[in-house]
Amino acid sequence: MPLQQTLAIARVNLRSLRFRLSASLVAVCGIAGVVLVIVALLSMARGLESTLRVSGRADRVLILRAGSNSELNGAITREQVRIVADKPGLAASGNEAPISGEIYTSVYLPRTDARDANLPLRGVAPTSFAVRPELRIVRGRLLEPGKFELIVGRRAAQEFAGLAVGRHISVRGTRWEIVGVFASNGSVFESESWADGATLAEAFKRGPFLSSITAKLRSAAAFSEFRDAIASDPRLQLHVWRESDYYAQQASSSTGALRIVGGIIGTIMGLGAIFAALNTMYSAVNARTPEIATLKALGFSAAPIMGSVLIEAVFLSLIGGCVGVALAWAIFDGYSASTLGATFAQVAFEFAVTPGLAAAGVGLACVLGAIGGLMPAVRAARLPVVAGLREA
Amino acid sequence: MNHFKLVITALRRQRMRTGLTIASLVTAFALLGLLQPVRELFTQRSSLAGAGRLAVLPKHSIADFLPVRAAARIRDLPQVRGVAHRTWFGGTFRDPKNTFARWAVPPAEFLALHPEIVLSDAQRDAFVRTRTGAIVGKATAEKYGLKVGDNVTLVPDIWGNKNGGTWEFQLVGIFELENAAAAPVDMFLNYEYFDEARVWGRGLVSYITVGLDDPNAADSVAAQIDALYANSDAETRTASEQEYALSFARQIGNVGLIVAGILGAVFFTIAMLAANTMSQAIRERTAELAVLRTLGFQRARVFVLVLAESCAMTLLGALSGLVVAQLLIGSLASVSAQLGAARIGPATLGWSVALAAIIALLAGVPPAWRASRMRIVDALRRSG
Numbered sequence: 001m002p003l004q005q006t007l008a009i010a011r012v013n014l015r016s017l018r019f020r021l022s023a024s025l026v027a028v029c030g031i032a033g034v035v036l037v038i039v040a041l042l043s044m045a046r047g048l049e050s051t052l053r054v055s056g057r058a059d060r061v062l063i064l065r066a067g068s069n070s071e072l073n074g075a076i077t078r079e080q081v082r083i084v085a086d087k088p089g090l091a092a093s094g095n096e097a098p099i100s101g102e103i104y105t106s107v108y109l110p111r112t113d114a115r116d117a118n119l120p121l122r123g124v125a126p127t128s129f130a131v132r133p134e135l136r137i138v139r140g141r142l143l144e145p146g147k148f149e150l151i152v153g154r155r156a157a158q159e160f161a162g163l164a165v166g167r168h169i170s171v172r173g174t175r176w177e178i179v180g181v182f183a184s185n186g187s188v189f190e191s192e193s194w195a196d197g198a199t200l201a202e203a204f205k206r207g208p209f210l211s212s213i214t215a216k217l218r219s220a221a222a223f224s225e226f227r228d229a230i231a232s233d234p235r236l237q238l239h240v241w242r243e244s245d246y247y248a249q250q251a252s253s254s255t256g257a258l259r260i261v262g263g264i265i266g267t268i269m270g271l272g273a274i275f276a277a278l279n280t281m282y283s284a285v286n287a288r289t290p291e292i293a294t295l296k297a298l299g300f301s302a303a304p305i306m307g308s309v310l311i312e313a314v315f316l317s318l319i320g321g322c323v324g325v326a327l328a329w330a331i332f333d334g335y336s337a338s339t340l341g342a343t344f345a346q347v348a349f350e351f352a353v354t355p356g357l358a359a360a361g362v363g364l365a366c367v368l369g370a371i372g373g374l375m376p377a378v379r380a381a382r383l384p385v386v387a388g389l390r391e392a
Numbered sequence: 393m394n395h396f397k398l399v400i401t402a403l404r405r406q407r408m409r410t411g412l413t414i415a416s417l418v419t420a421f422a423l424l425g426l427l428q429p430v431r432e433l434f435t436q437r438s439s440l441a442g443a444g445r446l447a448v449l450p451k452h453s454i455a456d457f458l459p460v461r462a463a464a465r466i467r468d469l470p471q472v473r474g475v476a477h478r479t480w481f482g483g484t485f486r487d488p489k490n491t492f493a494r495w496a497v498p499p500a501e502f503l504a505l506h507p508e509i510v511l512s513d514a515q516r517d518a519f520v521r522t523r524t525g526a527i528v529g530k531a532t533a534e535k536y537g538l539k540v541g542d543n544v545t546l547v548p549d550i551w552g553n554k555n556g557g558t559w560e561f562q563l564v565g566i567f568e569l570e571n572a573a574a575a576p577v578d579m580f581l582n583y584e585y586f587d588e589a590r591v592w593g594r595g596l597v598s599y600i601t602v603g604l605d606d607p608n609a610a611d612s613v614a615a616q617i618d619a620l621y622a623n624s625d626a627e628t629r630t631a632s633e634q635e636y637a638l639s640f641a642r643q644i645g646n647v648g649l650i651v652a653g654i655l656g657a658v659f660f661t662i663a664m665l666a667a668n669t670m671s672q673a674i675r676e677r678t679a680e681l682a683v684l685r686t687l688g689f690q691r692a693r694v695f696v697l698v699l700a701e702s703c704a705m706t707l708l709g710a711l712s713g714l715v716v717a718q719l720l721i722g723s724l725a726s727v728s729a730q731l732g733a734a735r736i737g738p739a740t741l742g743w744s745v746a747l748a749a750i751i752a753l754l755a756g757v758p759p760a761w762r763a764s765r766m767r768i769v770d771a772l773r774r775s776g
Contacts, residue, residue: 023672026665030416033657040653068549069488072455075550075592105455108629117643118454172452172627204456205625207592253489264720265423269658272419276665279412283672340643344454 005304009295010311013288017312020287023280027313027372028320030276031365034269035324039361040332041262043351045255048339051349052254055187056247058220059091060131063213063230066237071104071212072343080236081213087233089226091216100128103197104211105204106345107171110161117338118345119160123197131216132184140165140180145196148203151180153190155348159338163193174203188247191338191348214243250342270368277372281313285380292380293388302381309380313373314366321365328361329353395693399700406673413669414709417751420662421713421744426720427651428743429734434638434647445505446610447636448600448617451627457596458626460587465620466602471613474603476501479596481581483546483559485536492532494546494579495598496586499525505603508570515540515565523585527565529576538563544579552591559589601633659747666755670702674759681763682771695764702756710748714741 017024056062063084065075081101091098103123111117126145129135143149150169157163168175176195184190200206217226227240285292292305333353341347403410448466450456460477467475481494499520503509511519511527519525526544538544546559553559561581569576587594602617604610614630621628631639641647674681681694689697717736724734 022668026661026668029664030661033661037654037657065549067484067547068482069484075552105453107453108451113646115642116639121453173623209592264723265427265654268419268423268426269654272416272423272658272662275412275416275419276661279409279416279665279669282408282412337645339645340640344640346643 002301002303002307005300006307006311009300009304009308013284013308013312014315017316020284023283024316027277027280027316027369028323030273031317031320031368032324032327034266034273034368035321035361035365036327037269038262038266038364039325039328039353039357040351041258041265042357042360043328043332043353044337045258045262046354046357047337047349047352048258048347049251049255050352051186051188051347052247052251053244054185055189056242056244058223058242058244059217060243061215061217061223061226062241062243062246063215063238064241066239068239070342071102072106072345076101076210076213076238077208078210080238081210083233083235084213084215084230084238087226087229089217089222089229091218096127096130097215098127098131099213099215100125100131101197101210101213102128103200103206104343105200105206106343107169107193109169111159111338111346112161114161117160118340119156120192120341120343120345121200122192122194123200124194125197128194128214131214132189134187135182135184135189137180138183140178142180143194143196144179146199147196148174148176148199149179150176150193150195151182152178152193153348154181154183155190155336155338156193156346157181158336159191159346159348172204186350188341188347191341191346213238254339254342254347270364273368274372277313277317277369278375280316281309281373281376282379284312285309285376285383288380289383289388292383293385296383296385297389306377306381309377310370310373313376314369317365317369317372318362320369321362324365325353325358325361329358395697395700398697399704402673402677402697402701403704405677409669409673410705413666414705414712416662416665417706417709418713418716420658421710421748422716422720423658423713424655424744424747425714425717425736425740426724427655428740429721429736430724431648431651432737432739433734434641434644444603444607445633446602446604446614446617446630447633448602448628448630449636450599451629454598456626457593457598458600458628460595460597462621462626462628463597463600466600466617469613469616469620471605471609472602473605474501474505475600476505477583477597477600478502479583479586480550480598481546481586482550483548485544485546485579490536492529492577492579494581496581496583498583499580502580505601510568510570511565515567518564519580519582522562522564523582524560524562525564526561526579526581527567528563528579530566530568532577532579533563533566538566540564540566551586551593554589554591559586599636602630659751663751663754666702666706666751667758670698670705670755671759671762673701674698674763678763678766678771682766682768685766685768686772691764695760698760698763699752699756702760703752706748706752706755710744714744 063076064071078101081099085097085099102125104120106118106120108116109119129142137151138154140151143151152163162169163178165178165181167178169178182190217223223242230236230238230240295305332351335351336348337351338346338348448458448462450458463475463477466472476498479496481496483494485494503511503516503519515527519527528538532538540563542563544561544563546561548559567576602613604613610632617630618628684694714736721734721736
């Protein structure tokens with residue numbers, strides 16, 4: 001019975017919405033704005049996180065110097081690479097171990113927005129490609145060892161100016177030809193440029209040191225066997241990361257600040273939207289004072305009257321939430337951006353408005369609407385019948 | 393009864409509605425006061441002119457180094473008051489998550505060039521004289537419970553120690569920053585000891601800082617330095633130290649665009665809300681305004697009265713919003729030390745005044761116009 005009453009009143013209220021169009025639009029816009037901004041900020045965090053997470057595989061390891069947090073700070077010798085290659089747990093593949101010692105550095109280049117930024121530059125070994133089978137050339141060709149050639153990631157080519165196949169870039173008096181563009185499942189490697197390691201070391205006068213070692217395990221389960229073998233060898237002062245753990249840790253540290261900032265902005269905006277919803281619903285209740293009093297005189301009880309006001313508030317915010325999510329999806333889904341990664345170089349990623357985020361946005365809208373509708377609903381329910389009828 | 397009293401009375405008529413409208417204006421201006429300074433931090437193009445110090449960096453990559461002997465050559469240039477250098481130490485302190493910056497510096501030159509570092513004379517002397525000495529910012533010292541006299545153990549990543557294993561430094565000072573443009577978080581280590589004991593790269597530094605006699609000579613000194621090393625093994629890129637710090641911030645992303653987008657969405661909504669509230673308030677008071685006209689109020693006076701109401705509301709909201717922003721802005725430092733340097737400046741105040749005026753006019757002019765144009769007879773009849 002109360003439910004039927006609630007729905008009956010709510011139906012009348014919703015039908016009369018068009019007579020309170022401007023006030024209702026304000027509430028809808030307020031909620032839509034909050035949802036748009038919050039979903040956009042979170043989709044940025046989500047996009048960055050997924051770029052980092054797909055980069056790491058459980059059956060691959062990244063080996064850094066002990067105490068080192070990122071590839072930029074490595075100092076590993078070629079002798080150490082040879083020792084590591086003989087350890088148990090690595091995948092077997094022909095005559096060459098699936099292990100690559102790599103140089104990681106960065107070069108200062110103009111981005112497409114004309115601002116200079118750090119482009120990661122990885123000096124790779126011939127085995128690097130076997131270690132990362134997900135990498136494929138989408139334009140041009142692979143590197144040839146011993147030549148001043150570069151291949152660039154798909155996203156690096158978008159973010160930086162002049163990284164097209166056939167173009168040259170000069171760094172430190174050496175000229176490098178871009179011979180190919182590669183893709184790798186949208187991972188962080190697509191933000192990098194790759195050169196032949198030995199050529200790079202010589203051109204950049206880097207000395208004998210490598211930055212990191214990447215190797216492929218026999219299986220994900222072989223990790224502890226391999227790690228223990230490295231840890232127990234006194235010639236190796238190295239730390240073994242499971243590649244997926246390494247990038248997961250980067251993902252949580254680099255999206256942390258974004259989430260905090262999003263939280264602060266979202267809280268303030270959410271408060272503003274609640275005020276807007278409160279305002280709208282209070283005036284809706286005010287405008288209907290005689291009607292509500294009439295309903296009460298007819299015998300409707302307090303609960304259905306409260307419920308009907310709440311339903312109207314949640315309905316309006318539901319529309320706002322859907323509009324906000326739709327706008328966020330239309331404007332931002334797939335939008336590419338780049339930021340500063342753990343190695344002080346650019347990491348490019350795409351905003352991702354996932355179904356989960358969309359649901360969260362609509363859910364948030366409903367919560368804001370319910371909060372904004374609650375107090376006006378209580379006021380409507382408590383309205384004294386006589387005073388209400390007199391106003392008419 | 394003067395205008396002021398009339399406006400106040402009108403605003404107090406529907407306290408709840410006025411309060412909620414002002415509250416939403418407060419949130420909008422609080423966001424403006426919080427985000428506009430952040431946006432300035434990321435987008436201001438600071439020119440070299442007037443820069444306190446220059447930073448001389450390797451031209452091609454932050455992973456490169458400059459020879460320390462370059463510092464001596466730069467010191468001999470005209471207009472150069474002093475020269476110091478910094479080398480990124482990196483490493484791990486207790487846990488890889490503790491990411492405060494650690495730099496090796498030559499103590500005497502470094503302190504001379506950075507008068508903003510506040511350190512007692514005794515601690516200053518100790519840093520200069522102690523071969524394995526280190527100083528750390530107060531914020532970091534408090535965070536990790538460090539005291540003067542403590543040993544600081546750093547696990548190296550880039551810089552292995554000849555003696556093997558970890559680096560041991562002695563904490564000889566805890567500094568604060570004068571006119572803090574940033575939180576005192578960095579740790580500085582004695583370069584001399586660092587250079588002698590590192591496994592490789594002796595004589596290499598990350599960048600060189602240059603103090604100037606005349607800040608206006610910054611452009612010409614920068615050009616001279618870069619010319620000095622053009623086409624050498626160690627080509628340089630000289631910028632103001634502030635610009636260098638900001639270049640990292642800018643690489644985080646197009647913060648300017650994001651902030652503009654958020655604020656645009658917020659202010660569009662708030663302007664609509666305020667306009668809606670005002671027109672509703674005036675509609676409800678049609679009869680009262682008609683009475684005022686009957687009493688002899690001119691059309692212009694009614695217009696001003698209604699407009700003043702919307703101005704009062706906006707002004708109150710804008711001012712309180714900026715106060716809230718001022719209270720919140722300190723908390724940005726907890727997100728990142730760089731954001732902690734954000735301050736509400738003239739640009740933020742200018743934007744606030746402009747946006748407040750626009751909202752007040754958008755919300756106030758249409759109902760004020762209607763109120764001043766109405767025919768008394770109609771208005772009184774309608775409310776009859």
